Amino acid sequence: MAMVVVMVVVGTLFLGLLGLGTLVVRDTVRRRGKWGVxxxxxxxxxxxxxxxxxxxxxxxxxxxxxxxxxxxxxxxxxxxxxxxxxxxx
Ligand SMILES: [Zn+2]
Known part of the structure; x- marks a missing residue:
């Protein structure tokens, strides 16, 4: 049971980071928006x-x-x- 909880938490974090990374890359490439560098x-x-x-x-x-x-x-x-x-x- 604890394994399932850990996997869900890690999965959520991973998806969140993936989403954030996608935003940063997208805004950096198009050179506008809040998330780019x-x-x-x-x-x-x-x-x-x-x-x-x-x-x-x-x-x-x-x-x-x-x-x-x-x-x-x-x-x-x-x-x-x-x-x-x-x-x-
Ligand atoms: Zn000025």
Missing amino acids: NPRPIECPNCGEPAPVVRKPANRRQMLWGGATCAECGQEYDKWGDPVGADAG
């Missing part, structure tokens, strides 16, 4: 100011999902350098 430096889509190297999240979304607020013009953008509305996400 962007190794490239980004810059402000509005004025071209490079994002700060040491990222200081201005809100909860930036903390969770990356992105920055432009120091020059105040434009908020995500980790792909795409503009983000003030109330998005």
Whole structure:
């Protein structure tokens, strides 16, 4: 009986990780979305100011999902350098 429980738990974890991995790969490949990984430096889509190297999240979304607020013009953008509305996400 304990074996069955362990197998169910491990199976659930495995499927969860698989799903998460799929999301990360998908968003990384298409270079948008919350889950991908962007190794490239980004810059402000509005004025071209490079994002700060040491990222200081201005809100909860930036903390969770990356992105920055432009120091020059105040434009908020995500980790792909795409503009983000003030109330998005
Ligand atoms: Zn800017």
